[in-house]
Amino acid sequence: MKLYHSNGSPHARRVRILIAEKGLDIELIPVDLGAKEQFSPAYRAINPRAVVPTLVLDDGTAIGEVPAIQRYLEEAFPERPLLGTTTKEKAVITMWDRRAEQEGFLPAIEAVRNAVAGLKGRALSGPHAYDQIPELVERGRLRVANFYRDFDARLREAPFVAGDRYSVADITALAAVDFAAKALDLPIPPEAIALKRWHDAVAARPSAQA
Amino acid sequence: MKLYHSNGSPHARRVRILIAEKGLDIELIPVDLGAKEQFSPAYRAINPRAVVPTLVLDDGTAIGEVPAIQRYLEEAFPERPLLGTTTKEKAVITMWDRRAEQEGFLPAIEAVRNAVAGLKGRALSGPHAYDQIPELVERGRLRVANFYRDFDARLREAPFVAGDRYSVADITALAAVDFAAKALDLPIPPEAIALKRWHDAVAARPSAQA
Secondary structure (H helix, E strand, C coil): CEEEECCCCHHHHHHHHHHHHHCCCCEEEECCCCCCHHHCHHHHHHCCCCCCCEEECCCCCEEECHHHHHHHHHHHCCCCCCCCCCHHHHHHHHHHHHHHHHHHHHHHHHHHHCCCHHHCCECCCCCCCECCCCHHHHHHHHHHHHHHHHHHHHHCCCCECCECCCCHHHHHHHHHHHHHHHHCCCCCCCCCHHHHHHHHHHHCCHHHHC | CEEEECCCCHHHHHHHHHHHHHCCCCEEEECCCCCCHHHCHHHHHHCCCCCCCEEECCCCCEEECHHHHHHHHHHHCCCCCCCCCCHHHHHHHHHHHHHHHHHHHHHHHHHHHCCCHHHCCECCCCCCCECCCCHHHHHHHHHHHHHHHHHHHHHHHCCECCECCCCHHHHHHHHHHHHHHHHCCCCCCCCCHHHHHHHHHHHCCHHHHC
16 A cells, blocks of 8 residues: 655645554655646556545555545554544544535635645646636635634534544644644634644644654 | 435535435425525524534434535445445545535535625635635636536446446535536536436436435
């Protein structure tokens, strides 16, 4: 099994953190996004969407899309579960993971991709060219601010995003916060004390270095 | 168990089709989106995001987000599986379901929400107000056209979206195509013969009436 990834990709980081939390030993193969290696014929043969990460199984099956890769690794290596153990817990974690993605992670990505000069004509990842839309930069920043407020409220009632235990929803929320802080200069605001308490805890886990 | 839904919501339709495919008997409670009932204090107490659908379990747990609801129903009622049975199949279906959503379903929704006069100031579903961005209408239509081309290519190599068997990925793709055809006047183009063959087959299943 091999994971095609890039150190600079927040998408790939979500998978690397899960791998670190589960203590898995999976070969990492770097894809040089700066050199546009994801658009090479060799990589497109692995993932026609031309994005990282991609998990390639020993039989050659290529799994793209972060939640699909995470689900594969959880089912194949059920120890140290991160996607829940009971039917209800699995559903609640799926809900919160998705909320962290739709409300925090993807808006942060959207704000960056529509702003950066080097991504002109590449406002959406994938094989198709789309122009940048300047209004999406400001909207993305506003959505991240709302994400911070809403998840601060959530973390005043629960220690982790999906409830009492660390889960994949914390991984997605951590990747969102760290990317927004670094690439958009939008750190957690001081009044979001529960979000800050949570971030201090999850960022101190060794997996956060992944 | 109760499902809060709306007949007019393509999101809710994805859950209703899954319920019909699995032959489940779940109480459906309509939420009147035209009367903005989703923003009522009573409904916000059930789902603070103020969107449909929401599945409420007998112990009061509220599950929002379509893939989370679908996952709950699949785990609770494993007969007639729609999310896969083996580890690999579950991951491949998750990947294709997500692709159908990100490349077809959400772009169609985006094009509509940014165009319709009645959704001014409500360009994104959820509790926060966001202005419409006219460029997203044209970009959404372009993304749907690319979705049709890419999924036509996929369906030239496989009978169903995720492979040999009908799955939740077909439900999402069907909901995307039907919504784009109806709300954007973007039907499957005549050259997409594999996509058309697939649509004829899945739209003929009784579940498509849901």
